[in-house]
């Protein structure tokens with residue numbers, strides 16, 4: 333297992349993320365031309381399904397990053413009614429200029445549409461235009477579009493090539509890495525899907541400029557998660573640079589996305605199908621899913637719920653004797669600095685336990701938690717005493733307040 337990274341040393345003196353203890357193999361190789369903006373690239377190493385992730389500004393206008401991955405000069409771009417007016421024309425112009433035929437498929441926007449009916453609209457459009465097995469599906473949008481398009485690609489004609497152009501921070505650091513695709517079922521979120529890897533991922537940081545601030549903060553929650561579970565140095569870097577990240581400073585946001593993808597890629601390449609270590613990516617999510625369910629989907633963004641959930645995980649870790657009070661305070665402060673709620677709503681202890689029990693991380697009836705042994709190191713445990721859990725809930729929640 334290894335993660336290969338090609339990139340320039342980030343500007344402003346940001347150190348390249350070298351982490352020998354995790355076996356990263358880094359290659360510092362600037363990819364520059366005086367016309368192209370600076371871009372960083374890392375490769376997710378999954379044998380013959382390995383693929384590059386390009387991160388940088390202006391990538392939407394560079395068909396050269398896409399064309400070499402096409403099996404035929406024909407793509408279907410799946411996007412939604414929010415993203416299409418912002419970025420679809422630019423992508424179509426770039427691709428058609430490179431001789432690629434583009435079929436746009438514009439879906440309604442929202443998690444509520446991540447379902448069979450909308451998936452079928454993709455199949456209807458593909459079959460209607462006689463899209464072939466070599467036609468590539470391109471996802472242009474956030475995680476909802478990425479997950480649905482990936483699943484459509486995994487199943488249309490038993491699998492067609494797939495490219496991700498994630499346009500939210502969350503999708504750039506999380507959902508576009510790792511190959512999980514799928515849709516929701518009325519009885520459960522992400523319950524129908526497939527593992528399916530893209531040919532290439534383009535994370536164009538310019539697209540983040542149109543993202544609502546709450547969505548940006550929600551993406552920052554997942555970035556903080558990577559620091560907490562894997563890399564204390566990155567966590568300290570995030571503490572020092574949160575202001576620049578929220579202001580979308582180009583060098584800072586590129587570095588943060590890069591390091592996040594690198595950590596996720598490393599975890600995923602060790603455990604693609606979540607048999608073990610991949611579960612550490614769920615830090616804060618057992619608590620977070622209970623908040624999402626308890627408050628009704630859409631009222632708290634996923635990242636907001638995970639933000640408060642990670643504070644709860646830190647509190648529980650302190651009660652397990654692993655984190656100090658000062659470390660919990662640091663965690664809480666970083667969550668707040670990212671514009672995220674650090675206090676969970678009071679669902680009532682019984683409701684909390686019930687909703688956490690519904691979480692996918694339940695193994696044979698036992699609640700398993702991702703907690704922190706220290707800042708930068710996660711542990712998966714089924715041994716959190718009920719009293720510890722109740723104390724954590726009591727300490728962390730408030731009457732419906734979100735911060």
Ligand SMILES: NC(=O)c1ccc[n+]([C@@H]2O[C@H](COP(=O)([O-])OP(=O)(O)OC[C@H]3O[C@@H](n4cnc5c(N)ncnc54)[C@H](O)[C@@H]3O)[C@@H](O)[C@H]2O)c1
Pocket residue numbers: 412414415418441442443446473474475476477479499500501502503506507508509510511512513522539540541542543544547550634
């Ligand atoms: N596959 C995985 O491993 C994985 C991991 C995490 C989350 N997910 C999934 O991802 C989804 C959440 O993704 P998300 O947070 O990106 O939500 P999303 O796709 O709903 O996007 C959030 C909102 O931002 C809009 N938007 C997207 N790009 C924009 C831009 N550049 N400017 C302005 N608005 C823009 C979207 O249209 C939407 O209204 C969930 O369905 C979740 O289950 C999947």
Ligand SMILES: [Zn+2]
Pocket residue numbers: 506554617634638
């Ligand atoms: Zn998440």
